[in-house]
Amino acid sequence: MFIEPIISGEKRGWIEVICGSMFSGKTEELIRRLKRARIANLKVEIFKPALDTRYDETQVVSHDANAIQSTPIDNSQTIFLLAQDVDVVGIDEAQFFDNEITTVCETLALRGIRVIVAGLDMDYTGRPFGQMPDLLAIADFITKLHAICVKCGNLANFSFRKTAQDSQVLLGEKETYEPRCRICAHEK
Numbered sequence: 001m002f003i004e005p006i007i008s009g010e011k012r013g014w015i016e017v018i019c020g021s022m023f024s025g026k027t028e029e030l031i032r033r034l035k036r037a038r039i040a041n042l043k044v045e046i047f048k049p050a051l052d053t054r055y056d057e058t059q060v061v062s063h064d065a066n067a068i069q070s071t072p073i074d075n076s077q078t079i080f081l082l083a084q085d086v087d088v089v090g091i092d093e094a095q096f097f098d099n100e101i102t103t104v105c106e107t108l109a110l111r112g113i114r115v116i117v118a119g120l121d122m123d124y125t126g127r128p129f130g131q132m133p134d135l136l137a138i139a140d141f142i143t144k145l146h147a148i149c150v151k152c153g154n155l156a157n158f159s160f161r162k163t164a165q166d167s168q169v170l171l172g173e174k175e176t177y178e179p180r181c182r183i184c185a186h187e188k
């Protein structure tokens with residue numbers, strides 16, 4: 001389990017990335033860390049891409065219905081406007097953000113902010129998704145989570161698409177995706 005580093009003296013920022021397949025627990029882990037930051041009386045702001053309206057317009061919601069209030073945004077630079085005087089910034093579904101999200105996270109960390117980013121490391125074809133590889137490269141701390149393969153019960157790190165659509169972005173839940181291990185992801 002991730003334990004928050006205790007850094008005394010000068011306020012220092014850093015970047016944590018939580019990645020993995022769908023249903024691996026990324027959103028639950030993001031919510032857990034953000035709630036603990038609030039318990040520590042830190043000022044927290046949470047952002048998600050406006051396009052992700054699956055469960056709720058404004059809340060970040062896990063597959064198990066854990067939720068936390070967030071601000072949906074279209075452009076990653078908006079975070080600078082809305083995250084002034086904060087201690088912690090949380091970002092969900094980072095794979096959907098524009099290319100500037102990496103620079104935004106880097107700049108926030110340099111300003112002394114703790115940045116916690118959750119996102120899919122791979123798309124349904126197993127290729128790196130959006131800015132996630134760049135975010136992983138600059139992260140101070142990385143947590144890779146696994147779901148359970150629905151075919152064989154082993155650890156799953158692939159998000160298998162059950163439908164024929166081939167666009168990289170296709171919002172969906174269990175009707176469209178299922179977590180699978182490497183071997184089962186390469187079967188039909």
Ligand SMILES: Nc1ncnc2c1ncn2[C@@H]1O[C@H](COP(=O)(O)OP(=O)(O)O)[C@@H](O)[C@H]1O
Nearest residue numbers: 021022023024025026027028062063064147148
């Ligand atoms: N095959 C599965 N493997 C693991 N968890 C699953 C699976 N199917 C459903 N879940 C549920 O999904 C929850 C994780 O949801 P969430 O945090 O939203 O994941 P993510 O953000 O990574 O998609 C788990 O706690 C579990 O209740």
Ligand SMILES: Cc1cn([C@H]2C[C@H](O)[C@@H](COP(=O)(O)O)O2)c(=O)[nH]c1=O
Nearest residue numbers: 021022023123124159168169170171172
């Ligand atoms: C694999 C894959 C997923 N998506 C979409 C499907 C969901 O709406 C989100 C992932 O949500 P989660 O919190 O990680 O469960 O991303 C996509 O658009 N393209 C893909 O290849």
Ligand SMILES: [Zn+2]
Nearest residue numbers: 149152181184
């Ligand atoms: Zn499997």
